[in-house]
Amino acid sequence: MxxxxxxxxxxxxxxxxxxxxxxxxxxxxxxxxxxxxxxxxxxxxxxxxxxxxxxxxxxxxxxxxxxxxxxTGTAATIGMLVTNISDPFFAAVIDAVEEQVRARDQLLLVASSSDDADEGIRVLRRLTRSRVDGLIVVVPETADLSFLQRQQDAGMPVVFVDQPSGGVSGDLVLSDNEGGMAEAVRHLAAAGHRRIACIAHVGGRYTSERRQDGYFQGLTAAGLAHDAALVVEVEDSVSACAAALAELTGQPDPATAVVTTNSRTTKAVLEALRLTRQRLSLVSFDDFDLAVLMDPPVTAIAQDPVAIGHAAADLLFDRIAGLGGAVRRIVIGTRLIERGSGEQPPR
The missing domain is CATH 1.10.260.40 (lambda repressor-like DNA-binding domains)
Structure with a gap:
């Protein structure tokens, strides 16, 4: 069939x-x-x-x-799809979900699809045929998951993590993307910077765009003008980031500080800074391993993947237990970790 x-x-x-x-x-x-x-x-x-x-x-x-x-007619099994199982952020989310699932004496089935929309759909179809009791899903970009609506109507709840799905309704847990990035900009402005750039990732449009919104909110809160020339979208490669830095620092009124929108972009920017021998104040959205070992150590806006995983599991088990009502949306706060890279005064 x-x-x-x-x-x-x-x-x-x-x-x-x-x-x-x-x-x-x-x-x-x-x-x-x-x-x-x-x-x-x-x-x-x-x-x-x-x-x-x-x-x-x-x-x-x-x-x-x-x-x-x-x-009983229930599988005592939860399915979970993530786009990158090796990403430290998603790995921590998985661990947190598994902790909640084990506490209920159930099993977690985890699959990864990368950002391939077709692969994500294929994997989700297989998970639903495995008769899992519910799904926690990190949506692959551009994937149309409207087919899951029938599964939800049949009694299988779905909770989305990191970004919503345009094709189907469902409970949602995500980070405070706007608030975290606004705090990064305010931190740099408090250090005296007036030309603060944003280097944004192009993969994962939802989080990139929300964090760019937060960047502009932070500029407004700090009383700084919006300048579209200070925003550059890049692939997460060293060469792309080196070109972006050259563009930002080569302007008549150059950038003296930069915020990045995810850890992969941050790492590429750090390597580009090393190769070009430039020094800019930097705040990364998302913390990462070895940030404390950089010179200077990297100031970061840290997400809370453990809280995100716990919240997603709790929402799902509430639905499995029969809780009805409107779709719920939980936003997990971020925190600024000051380490030194964001405190350098403007040149």
Whole structure:
């Protein structure tokens, strides 16, 4: 059957995921027979095994279920998709979610899709066919996840992390992107800088744009003029960042400080500064390993991935427990970590 096929109608006409009762009814056998076939038990005639297997395929009922699933209809399993499983931020979010899942004696299935929208959709379809009880999703950029609405309508909740999904509604947990970046700008302005640039990443438009909004909010709060020439969007490469720095420092009224919009961009900027022998005051949005070992140590706006992971898991388990109501949105605050790179006075 097609992956977008509607869930099986229940006796009262509502749509829902296929159950053992649906399989038994379609195959014309008893529940105990379905249980033995699905769990790999014996004592079932070949004709009945074939009938059950045919019903399983037609109803898209998963055969790889735990004993608890057979007893209660729930899988005791949560699915999670992230765009980059090796990214320290997402790794910390995963650890925090897993902590909450283990505390409830359940299992977390984690998959990574990079930023490939098609791969993200493929992985999510497989997770939903695994009959997970709920999903926590970091949305791949440009992915249309509207197909998940049917799963939500069938009783499987979805919580989004880091950015919302344009194709489907769902609870959302994210960092205070605007507030954190505004604080970075205010910090540099308090050190005496009046020409503060922003080097922004181009991958992950949602967070980049929110942080650029925060940059302009910080300028306004500090009484500084907005100058579009001080904002450069780059790929996260050293060469691109070196070109951006040359552009920003080559102006008649050059930048004396810079904010970056994620840790990958920060690392590329630091290498570009080293290669070009430039020294600019710097504040990174997002902390990163080895920031304290740089010369000078890098001042950063730190996100709280543990709080984000805990909040996402709590929202999901509330929905699994039956909580209804409007979509909820939780914004987790950031904090400024002063280390030295943002305190250099303007030249």
């Amino acid at each position: 097609d992956d977008d096929a509607d869930p099986t109608p229940s006796p009262d006409g509502r749509r829902g995921r296929a159950t053992m009762k649906d399989v038994a009814r379609r195959a014309g056998v008893g529940l105990s027979t379905v249980s033995r076939v699905v769990s790999g038990g014996g004592g079932v005639s070949r004709d009945k095994v074939r009938a059950v297997e045919r019903a399983v395929r037609e109803l898209e009922f998963s055969r790889n279920e735990f004993a608890r699933t057979l007893r």
